[in-house]
Amino acid sequence: MKTLVSKVVVSAVLCAAAFQGCDRKPDAVATAEAADQKAGIAVPDLAEVKAIAEEGFIYGLPLVMCYTAAYEFWVDKDSGQYKSPIGQLFNEHRVFTYQDTSVVTPNSDTPYSFACLDLRAEPYVISVPDVEKDRYYSVQLCDWNTFNYGYIGSRATGNEAGDFLVVGPQWKGEVPAGIKKVFQSSSDFTIALFRTQLFNADDMPNVIKVQDGYRVQPLSSYLKTPAPAAALALEFPKANAELAKTNFFEYLDFVLQFAPAGPGEEEVRARLARIGVGPGKTFDFKSLSPEHKAAVLLGMAEGQRKVDERVKTLGKTINGWNIGSAFGDRAFYNGDWLLRAAAAKAGIFGNDAVEAMYPMCRTTATGETLDTASHNYTLTFPAGQLPPINAFWSVTMYDGKSQLLIKNPLNRYLINSPMLPSLKTDADGSLTIYIQKDSPGADKESNWLPAPDGTAYIVMRLYWPKTEQPSILPPGQGEWHPPGIVQNP
Known part of the structure; x- marks a missing residue:
């Protein structure tokens, strides 16, 4: 997702804020202040409004990014990224390319299967087929809080066939016979991301056979019983990265109603309510007074700055690679909302470290920015020192600014x-990989990783990393390190 808040818009917005429409809705911040006054609570001044907006931006960024991606994948048929209706599995019989722009740092290793599940009325059952032993696959369960709350697949449950139950945050029903495991989402909507290993282009028909064996269905369909009453129909607010610049807290209002507050979240939500943000509310940025607009935007800009800075410090820098673990469940984040926001910004929907490690690189081993517009580079794995994995590894090239494939x-x-x-x-x-925008020549082209005409961002993926040393685990502490990228003379 593109940067949600420009760091240079503040003065322009202050000017634009002076223009007020005649059909303006009530100022959400002022309305919240009036409620505070009536309740005898001190009204937040502009500095506090700014501080709350900053905190709210950091807390809410992953949820808004998740919703924006979900809207483009499962709601907006004209988005160019649409996959299927909510509740239906979509199998992508290809890998991602430069034309896929809904999420940053997309994986181009494994054909995806996708589903967004509405768990409000009843749980869903995910069924997987027998998968040959040497083919890696995984089903990552990620809720709208961007918590990875469970895995199905080669590492987590094996390659045997099975049925698994996915339930919402309030569900307390009986587990039917035949279910291998129950996974509980912290939000009423959840995303299931299926990754199926592709060995080469000729292997796609075999991947399709595996994908055809995946099933996603409501529990009532699985049990062949009458379906419960349908959940209320929803009007999903139109979302994209541009709209999120000014509609950020409107989207957060919408998403929060489907994500009950968990441990440690009550306080931040109470503070957000003081500026009129929360489940069931309708924060309208355009309705704010010029002063409140400025305070909210300044807070969001400062939140964005902190997120960007945190991205740079995810993990430990070794040979120019940032090696860390930024993805996990609620317990993993333990209330560190800045870490969660930085993880989403670095590459939303990333895996837990035990499932995949993501060394990230923007510089040479000696700290110079990877400027592939002006220089050529090499990445060399010494003999016998390829990444230690149980599944497979990859080195993927992205544009340094957009973090998209090129x-x-x-x-x-x-x-x-x-x-x-x-x-x-x-x-x-x-093994030497040639990192440059132009071909290194026919004799080296097999090892060429094409680079952008600009700055480069390189992500290594290690699927199902080995735990015995030498290993990249624990993150930043293991004995195996990615070799540094070297600028050619």
Whole structure:
């Protein structure tokens, strides 16, 4: 997702804020202040409004980003990213390319299957087929809080067939016979992301066979019993990255009504209510007074700055790579909303460390920015020191600014371990990857990772990393380190 708040818009917005429409809705902040006054609670001054907006931006960023992606994938049929209606599984019989723009740092390793589930009326059952032993697959369960609350797949449950129950935050029903495990979402809506390993282009028919074995259905359909009463129909607010710049807290209002406050969240939600933000509320930025607009925007801009700074410090920098663990469940974040926001900004819907590690790189080993418009680079794995994994690894190239895949003449967005038979090794057995915007020549093109005409952002993915040393685990402390990227003379 593109940056939600520009760091240079404040003065322009202050000018624009002076224009007031004649059909303006009540100022949400002023309305909340009036309620505070009536209750004998001290009214927040502008500095406090700014502080609450900053905190709310950090707390709410992952939820708003998740909703924006969900809206484009499962609601807006004209978004260009639409997959299927909510409650239906969609199998992508391809990998992501530069044309996929709904989420930052998209994975181009594994064909995806997607589902967004509405758990308000009843749970859903996810069924998986037998998958051959050497093919990795995973089903990541991520709720609208962006908590990874469960996994199905090669590492977590094995490659055998099975049925798994996904329930909402309030569900207390009986678990039917035949269900292997129950997963409870912290929100009424949840996302299921299926990743199925693709060995090469010719392997796609085999991936499709696996995908055809995935099933997602309401519990009543699974049990062949009458369905319960349907949940209330919803009007999903139109969302995209541009609208989120000024409608941010409107989206947060909408999402919060489907995500009951968990431990440690009551206080931040109480503070948000003091500026008129919360479940069931209708925060309308355009209705704010010029002073409140300025305070809210300044707070959001400061929140964005803190998120961007936190992204830079996710994990530990080793050889120019940032190695850390930024994704997990509610217990993993333990109320660290800045970490959660930075994780979403770095690459929303990322996996837990035990499922996949994501070393991220924007510089050489000596700290110089990867400027592939002006320089060529190499990444060399010494003989016998390829990434230690149980499944597979990859090195993916992104545009340094947008964090999206880049258009290139080879339609190649990554180099991964399934490609090893077609890659050339050096005389000493090492493997060199050429990172540059132009071809390194026919003799080296097999090992070429095309780069943007600008700055580069490179993400390594290690699926199901080994735990025995040498390993990249624990994050930032393991014995195996990615080699540094070197600028060519």
